Amino acid sequence: MALQLNLLHEEILEQRQRQRDPLKIGMLVLASCGAILFLYYAWNAYRTIEIKSRLNHITADWKKIEPEVTKAQKHSAELTNVINTTRVLDDYIDNRFFWGPLLERLSRCVPPNAQLTSLEGQVLDEEKGGGISVTIDGVAAAREPRSAAEDLRQMLLEQLGKTYHDVKVEFKTLEDVETVANLGGANVPMSRFILAITFNPSAKPKPGATPAPTRVKRKGNDESS
């Protein structure tokens, strides 16, 4: 076996020590990690720039659309307001009470031997239950003037019941007066009456409610009335 002499022992040892210098190795590791981290950062930065560019594009699109959208929203709000207001006004118009037909019915109910001297009608507040209240003052002349007034009351009940609901026609006053009226050349006594009429113009009849009362033909009524 050949003998080997290491004459550079110290130099080789120094070189080995330099090679395994922890600071140097650490710096190399740090530099490698730094490079990896930089690349990762660069990749992220690229993606962020790309996203920002997308945001700019979308912002530009939105700026183009926004005035139209605002206009459409404003127009929608106006239209909704118009629809709602028209609906409420239509309800108001439809829920009005028409006095013309009532006056026509009243005029048809009054017989020749009765005369109405005053009429006071009003639409009642919703808090008072709504409906219509009418007070009629008048006089009736016949051999039995109270029967003539009762005939008028029943006629009103029947005729108004055909159109309106919950009709009530009641005497507030019915009294004979001393004055006499000349009907067909004959003097007949008179009575004065006040009729209170209430009804509901729009309510639907309750299920099972009794039908509107019909006029009762009473025998023995004064024919002239």
Add this chain to the structure above:
Amino acid sequence: MNLPKLSKDEIKKLALSAIGFVVLLYVYFTFFLGPLQKSRDTTLAQIGGLQKKIDGSKGEMAKAANLERQAKDATIRFAALKALTPDGAPIAWFPPRMKTFFANQQIDKAVARLESNTNFKQPELSSWSKYNWLIELPQADFAALGKSIADLENAEPLLEITKLNIHVMPNDSQFQQIGIAATTVIEKR
């Protein structure tokens, strides 16, 4: 395992390298990657928000177009109701209008007075007011009155008669004195 023995100096250098590595990581995440991520997240959120708005706006515009088609009748009717209210204060035009109306119905000397005016409670009618009038007809025939009231109710859809008083004239039972309390709905101008 045969680990090389480290001298005191080498251990110092290793510790220094480790500290340097930790500092590097801290600086990297705190001052570089962190803000970048934050910026990206913010941008993504902004994109999401805008995209939502754009998608919503398409629906909004379609809804407006649809509503416009549906509101055609209501718009015409609303314009017609608005046209019933002339310009100017109601006290200036309503009494003459009533006088003319009843004069055309052969009922003279009609006088209309403003009793009060109030606002509606309903938010839909916030731009409309309620005016209460008292219309007096000193002399009218019952038949003509009935016809004129019916015509008035038909001609003035925004007018409602709330009270009606008819009294026979003391001197002439052929004619009546009439008091009409009416409420009109008038647009605020």
